[in-house]
Amino acid sequence: MSDFEFIRYEVPAPKVARIVLARPEKRNAQSYHLLYELNAAFDKAAQDDAISVIILAADGSDFSSGHDLKDTRRMQAFVDFDTVGTWCGFGCAGAEGPVAVEQEVYLGLSERWRNIAKPTIAEVQGKCIAGGLMLAWPMDLIVAGESAIFRNNTIEMGVSGTEFFHEPWELGTRKAKEFMFTAMELSAAEAAQHGMVNRVVPDAELMEYTLALAERIARMQLFALKLAKGAVNAAQDRMGRKDSLAIGFAHHQLTHAHNRELFGYGIDPSFMDKLGYARASVQPGDGSEQAATEGAQA
Numbered sequence: 001m002s003d004f005e006f007i008r009y010e011v012p013a014p015k016v017a018r019i020v021l022a023r024p025e026k027r028n029a030q031s032y033h034l035l036y037e038l039n040a041a042f043d044k045a046a047q048d049d050a051i052s053v054i055i056l057a058a059d060g061s062d063f064s065s066g067h068d069l070k071d072t073r074r075m076q077a078f079v080d081f082d083t084v085g086t087w088c089g090f091g092c093a094g095a096e097g098p099v100a101v102e103q104e105v106y107l108g109l110s111e112r113w114r115n116i117a118k119p120t121i122a123e124v125q126g127k128c129i130a131g132g133l134m135l136a137w138p139m140d141l142i143v144a145g146e147s148a149i150f151r152n153n154t155i156e157m158g159v160s161g162t163e164f165f166h167e168p169w170e171l172g173t174r175k176a177k178e179f180m181f182t183a184m185e186l187s188a189a190e191a192a193q194h195g196m197v198n199r200v201v202p203d204a205e206l207m208e209y210t211l212a213l214a215e216r217i218a219r220m221q222l223f224a225l226k227l228a229k230g231a232v233n234a235a236q237d238r239m240g241r242k243d244s245l246a247i248g249f250a251h252h253q254l255t256h257a258h259n260r261e262l263f264g265y266g267i268d269p270s271f272m273d274k275l276g277y278a279r280a281s282v283q284p285g286d287g288s289e290q291a292a293t294e295g296a297q298a
Contacts, residue, residue: 006034009041015052015218017045024060031068032077046116052218057123064132084108099253106163114138117226123210124148134164143210144188145203153183158268159255165248170196
């Protein structure tokens with residue numbers, strides 16, 4: 001795809017691609033179409049031999065408020081785009097459909113972006129909430145503006161975590177537990193202290209600093225960069241990351257199933273009540289109830 005509805009693709013410097021989330025009016029909430037457009041943009045940069053480094057940025061005051069509340073074109077995305085995995089049955093009854101959807105659109109895409117052979121950098125400002133973490137964490141480096149705030153509020157919803165369970169690898173086990181158990185807001189400075197963020201810069205300098213970092217990396221030999229990234233990722237995986245990712249995803253689905261059994265929704269509906277969202281605004285059982293509450297945290 002060369003034309004995008006929710007994404008902007010730029011080449012701001014030689015060997016550097018900059019992919020921009022372009023839904024500032026929605027605080028870059030993630031519809032399925034946005035996510036598949038983002039995947040297509042990553043493919044475009046990854047397959048271009050003239051590109052060595054990829055930046056992921058966002059328009060507006062916030063990097064991403066999470067999954068989209070009103071994704072009316074949700075299932076149409078599976079018609080409009082090629083899937084990245086071999087899962088199917090997205091409309092099946094019971095747990096089969098929702099699990100297949102989240103395996104494909106959330107876990108599948110995030111993991112795919114984490115393994116792009118070229119170096120990637122997330123340029124984060126403002127709020128990065130729940131599903132927003134699943135965009136930033138797969139990137140190799142994170143540069144944050146001083147305004148950046150990171151938060152995972154899924155336990156407030158009665159869900160054990162996001163579909164891309166990466167907290168222990170980003171923050172260490174004890175901080176990961178505090179981050180999840182309390183749904184706390186983590187400042188850019190504190191995220192940097194725990195190794196989740198590489199650099200914190202003034203918001204006014206964020207774009208310039210990130211581009212300069214990308215240009216510095218882009219001067220290196222691309223083949224050497226690819227092999228170095230692959231080695232570091234392999235080391236992390238040998239430490240058990242892929243196993244814990246699978247367990248985290250399974251537990252996420254178990255809490256969805258538990259809540260549907262109790263309430264008819266994939267989350268505890270009292271959370272929607274607290275936010276003032278009518279339960280009729282989400283469709284029980286198809287995953288959109290999670291989208292509603294994550295997006296509501298913008």
